[in-house]
Amino acid sequence: MFKYIAIILITVSLFCSCAQQKETTSAIPVILDTDVGNDIDDVLAMQMLLNYEKKGKIDLLGITISKCNPYSLEYIDAYCRFNDKYDIPLGYAYNGMNTDDGHYLRQTLDTIIDNNKILHPKRSLKDHIPEGYKLLRKLLAEQEDHSVVFIALGPETNLARLLISEADEYSELDGKALVAQKVKLLSVMGGLYGNEFDFPEWNIVNDLNAAQITFKEWPTPIIASGWELGNTPHFLFGSRRAEAISRILCRGFLSKTAVTTIHLGLCSRRASSHLPAVSPGRVKDCLLGVTPRRDCPFHPN
Numbered sequence: 001m002f003k004y005i006a007i008i009l010i011t012v013s014l015f016c017s018c019a020q021q022k023e024t025t026s027a028i029p030v031i032l033d034t035d036v037g038n039d040i041d042d043v044l045a046m047q048m049l050l051n052y053e054k055k056g057k058i059d060l061l062g063i064t065i066s067k068c069n070p071y072s073l074e075y076i077d078a079y080c081r082f083n084d085k086y087d088i089p090l091g092y093a094y095n096g097m098n099t100d101d102g103h104y105l106r107q108t109l110d111t112i113i114d115n116n117k118i119l120h121p122k123r124s125l126k127d128h129i130p131e132g133y134k135l136l137r138k139l140l141a142e143q144e145d146h147s148v149v150f151i152a153l154g155p156e157t158n159l160a161r162l163l164i165s166e167a168d169e170y171s172e173l174d175g176k177a178l179v180a181q182k183v184k185l186l187s188v189m190g191g192l193y194g195n196e197f198d199f200p201e202w203n204i205v206n207d208l209n210a211a212q213i214t215f216k217e218w219p220t221p222i223i224a225s226g227w228e229l230g231n232t233p234h235f236l237f238g239s240r241r242a243e244a245i246s247r248i249l250c251r252g253f254l255s256k257t258a259v260t261t262i263h264l265g266l267c268s269r270r271a272s273s274h275l276p277a278v279s280p281g282r283v284k285d286c287l288l289g290v291t292p293r294r295d296c297p298f299h300p301n
């Protein structure tokens, strides 16, 4: 009798262990690079990732900040704590190009409701926050080969610095080789690709040198979400319902490109090949075939 009970217990424990392992290994490792502090869509995107992590769908390895403003760091630290994500690894683009305060960082950090602040940062630049590309090297070195989905929502400052980085204490590979070995794909918000609009897209021109290095040298497939893509979720998802939800969420006046960048990064069936080097101003002929997977757990329908 005891023999049968022991066999049952061992079988159940093996089953649980396998199920747990499957759950652990199925979470997609994700790195977010953001310039939180300009448009609010980066915050929506960050919340999406935090929600996905709570559901066990992704493993948010860390966040690098491309906006060179100290409040962006405090805001992200506090916002993650607000979502019970404590001490997430953060990296910062020291001497980056975009330094202004923006419209909501300080305001939100200073907001008091019922005698309480709504955000409670515990880290600032005084806490020896690593340079963005150094954190990226550390995070990538620890991951399985060809596993990381890299999502970039701002200027490519940290990405370019990573690509031109040299071997260090984290990896004997240089930056480009490290990316080639560890990253599955890059989903990046930036550029204009259609004929409807014609102006220099902000993420690209803000750090043009970094954009040129990134789009020329990045060694994995890239999915680029142009500025106009955020305005056309119907095109992306083929659903009026998805478009309606998106409009309600974004109240019709926010760019939704950051959100669609995440969906494309996590759900695309096939990625583009390399994009050509970026020229100043408008980028043409770069939006390549991207098919959101209907069976993807992140698909909005």
Ligand SMILES: [Ca+2]
Pocket (backbone or CB within 6 Å): 034, 035, 036, 038, 039, 042, 153, 154, 258
């Ligand atoms: Ca952004």
